[in-house]
Amino acid sequence: MAIVTVRVPDELKLKMKELNVNWSEEIREFIRRRIDEEERRKKIKEAMEILKRTPVSVEKGFAAKSVREDRDSR
Numbered sequence: 578m579a580i581v582t583v584r585v586p587d588e589l590k591l592k593m594k595e596l597n598v599n600w601s602e603e604i605r606e607f608i609r610r611r612i613d614e615e616e617r618r619k620k621i622k623e624a625m626e627i628l629k630r631t632p633v634s635v636e637k638g639f640a641a642k643s644v645r646e647d648r649d650s651r
Contacts, residue, residue: 583604585593593600
């Protein structure tokens with residue numbers, strides 16, 4: 578396992594010591610969540626770029642026509 582060092586102000590370190598919290602695990606979990614979030618953002622950005630390059634050929638009024646056809650078929 579790798580070691581990551583973080584500097585915090587002395588006042589913050591004192592407050593951390595007052596609490597019964599496993600700070601190492603808290604920080605590891607924060608990093609996991611942040612990585613997941615950034616990976617999702619990257620995938621969304623890539624998907625949006627693909628959609629921008631994809632030609633759209635939907636005729637005007639297509640949605641209304643589709644809804645009307647669906648209602649009439651019942």
